[in-house]
Amino acid sequence: MQATSTAAPDQSSRYGGQRGHRIVFVTGKGGVGKSVVAAATALQFARRGHNVLLAEMGSRSFYGPLLGLPVDIEPVAWQQNIGIARWDVESTLREYISHYLPIKGLTDRLLGNTMMKALVAAAPSLSELAMLGKLTAPMRHTWYKRDVDVVVVDAYATGQFMAMLRAPRGMAQTASSGPMYKHSSIMAKMLADPQVCEYRLVTLAEEMPVTEACEMAQQLQAEVGISPRLYCNRLLELPANIPAADRHDPAHDFVTQMRRIDRLQMTSLSRLEELGPVQRLPMVTRLDTTYLLEQLADALEAGEGAP
C-alpha cells in the first residue's frame, strides 16, 4: 500500500509533545453505522502504513463482541498496526486526577467508584476534559508515550460529542488558573487545528439523519472552525431512471421501492452536498464482518482519490 502521509511532520510539536500524531473523530447519529465506519477508517490508515489506535468511548465495548476481542482500557491488538481500546469516563478521570494527587498510594481508596461516579455525574465537563486530555496527552507531553501516529475515535453520538468539544472552552472560562485552565486552552486550540484533528460525520440517505448531519456540520464549523468530512453510508447502487412498473407486474413492489430509495438517495445527497463534498459508502450486502470492514475501507480509500 502506498504511504501517503497526511500528517504534516512538524506541525503538532508546537503543543510540546510527540510530532505527527493525529486524531480522527468519527461521529454521527445513533444507528447510522458510525462505529463500523470508524473501524474501516482505522483499516484505511493502517493500510497506508500508519500505526493506529482505534479508541471507543463508553462503558461497554462495541468492538469486543463484533470482532471477538477482549477490548478493554489497555489496547488489544486487532490487526497488524491496529490496536483497539475502550475508554470509559470513570477510569479516565481517575487516571487524570491521580496523576496530580500528592500521595499516589491513596488513589484507589479515595477515588473509589462512588466518588468517581459522583464527580463524573456532578461535573460532566470534568470527565469530558479527562477524555480529551487522555486523547491529546501524547501531543502535549514528552513523557506520555503512545506508540501510534493516528488515533481513530469512535466518538459519542451527535449531542454528547458536541458537549465534549465544548468542554475545553467552557472550562477555560470557569477555571481561571491551574493546569486544567492551561490544558483546556491548549486542547481548545488543538481541536481547532486541522493539522491535528479531523472530523468525520457519518449519515444515512434518510430524512432525519440528513437533517441532523446538516445541523451538526454547522455546529462543528461554529465550534472548531473545521468542516467535517461527510460520509453517506449504506447507499444502494441503482441504475439511472428506473421506469415505473405496472401494478400487475410481479416486480411492481420491488421496482416501486427502488424508485423510492433512488429519489431519497438523490435528495439526501444533494442536501448534503450543499455542505461540501460527500463520500459515498456502499450498502454491503454480506453478513461477514471482516468482508464488510474491508469493503468500507476500500470505499474510503477510493473516495479519498476523488477531488
Added chain:
Amino acid sequence: MKALLENHRVIVCTGSGGVGKTTTSAALGIAAAKMGQRVLVLTIDPARRLATSLGIENCSDDVRVPGQNFAGELYAGMIDPTSIFVDYIERHSQDRAAAQRLFDSVLYQQLSTTLSGSQEFTSLARLHEAASSGDYDLVILDTPPAAHAVDFLLAPEKLNAVFDSTIVSLFMGRSSGFGLAATAWKQGMKMILGTLTFLTGSEFVRNFTDFFAAIDAIAPQIRQTNLQAQQLLLDPTTAFVLISSFDAAKIQEGEAFHDQLSEAGYHLRKVIVNRAWPQWSQGGEQQQAKVQESLLAGKQHQLAACHAQLQAYYSARRALHTRFNDLIDIPEMDGEMIGLPALERLARVLLAE
C-alpha cells in the same frame, strides 16, 4: 400481545438506539387504545414527524392524539427533561430561595442537560406521576435514547451517586462519622479538593461546593423519587418490553440485556425483534423468481442484479441465529414511520401476533 396490554398498568419499552423503539411504543399505544383502553404514551425526543402525528409538537402536557377513532382513547406526552427537572425542584424545594440557589449554580446548568441519568430520572419521575394519577389504564414509556439498552437501568444508580448523603456531606466538609476512619476520609477529601483546586482553580471548586450545598436540601426527595420509581419498575404490573433490530450486534446486546433484566428481578414480558423487511421481500422464492423474470424480460439487467443481491442478503439475515423465539416481522414502512395510519398498520401487525 393482547394479554400484555390487558394485564399491565405500565409498559417500559427498552432497547438501544436506532431499533424503532419510539415507533413501536406508539404502535403499542394504538393497539391498547383499539382494545378499549385509556392509554398514555410517554416519549422523549421523538422524530419531528412522529411528534406531529401524535400532536405533541412543542407541548409538554399530555394531549389527546388527534384524528383517532378507537374503542379506547390514546394520549401522548413528550418528556422534556429540562423543564421537568426545573418543575420537580421547584415543587420539592423548601422555598423559592433554595430552588433559586440551585438554578444559579453553574454546575446545575450542565447538570440538567448533560448529567448522565437526568433524562432517565425525569422519565421515571414523569412515569411515576402518570401511573399513579389514576387517569390512565395503561402508561407506555419509551425510554431515552442510549447506546445500550442497559443504560436505562444503570441511570438511577449514577444519579444516586451524586445525591448520596455521604458524598454530599463530604463535599460540604461535614464529617460522616467519628473515629480514625472518618478522620482519614476527611483528610482524603481535603486532598481531593486540594488537587481539584490545584487543577481547576478555586472558582471551579467553589462552584462545586456551592452546588452540593444547594442540592443538599433536595437530595432526600430525589432519593425518595428514585426509590418509588424503582418500586414501580419492579412491580408485577409493570412489564418490560425489549425492542431489538435484527442484526448480529443488536441481537447479541439484546440477549445480554435480557439476562440482566431477569437477574435484577424486572418482568421482561416480551421481546420484539424488529426485522424491518421491505415489503417486496416478503414473498417466497417463487415470487422472487417471478420478479427476476419480469425484470430481465424488461431488460433491466442492473436492477435484476440488485434484486438478486438484496434478496440473498435478506435471506441470509433471516437465517441469523437468535435464541429469542418470539420474532415479529415488522414490515418496513416508508422511510421513517409517519402518520397515524402507518402506526395503525404496525399496531395491527403487533395485535395479529
